[in-house]
């Protein structure tokens with residue numbers, strides 16, 4: 001069974017350490033882990049570290065293979081990362097960026113892998129599944145914020161990774177697309193047995209779609225486990241500084257209702 005094991009991971013920027021000796025229970029294939037926690041807690045830093053974009057100490061093993069210290073292109077064979085925002089000023093069309101991502105991936109078309117025709121078919125099928133086939137020939141610089149986010153998700157998915165890292169994939173999406181994207185991420189995670197890690201601010205979405213939550217606070221793992229075990233009023237008060245209720249709605253979904261900020 002595919003799994004990602006994170007042990008004693010320390011990450012930072014230059015001389016500044018942000019995440020200190022973080023260890024998590026193994027992340028299993030076919031499951032979504034949501035990274036939650038307040039602003040500045042270290043969620044994006046952890047995701048960048050898993051993607052290999054920051055110098056790291058400690059261990060990140062995929063099926064026993066050590067990722068820390070592996071050259072980025074070797075790590076990118078296994079792991080796809082979607083940043084919070086795509087770079088601005090890219091005039092390529094959505095389809096061109098997907099073909100570019102496929103071409104750049106090891107074994108991608110042009111190298112030993114699939115033909116250019118198969119690559120285009122794969123890219124178009126993915127856009128269809130994401131509901132954005134109509135954007136295939138539109139330039140990235142002409143997309144709305146939400147459309148850019150969908151295009152970023154497509155770029156991460158098209159390479160068919162084993163580990164999928166998504167940094168706030170729903171932050172710019174309307175209500176319908178938030179649900180549609182999380183349902184799709186969940187379906188693909190199950191179908192392709194992905195190890196999926198998603199940074200989410202919306203605790204309701206996290207509770208509904210994640211199999212596990214990891215609550216970060218001040219660069220440390222404060223809690224981890226199933227959403228219903230992790231999301232408690234006491235923890236929300238401690239970590240977010242709010243008085244909150246955690247209740248099930250009439251459909252049985254866990255809802256976090258933040259009532260008031262607590263006095264500092």
Ligand SMILES: Nc1ncnc2c1ncn2[C@@H]1O[C@H](COP(=O)(O)OP(=O)(O)OP(=O)(O)O)[C@@H](O)[C@H]1O
Nearest residue numbers: 013016018037038039040041042043044045046199
């Ligand atoms: N490029 C950088 N250089 C230096 N420090 C950084 C950099 N990026 C983030 N940090 C610092 O690392 C800490 C954690 O930031 P990070 O972006 O990981 O938090 P986060 O939990 O993702 O927050 P948010 O919810 O606001 O996106 C913050 O104190 C931040 O100032």
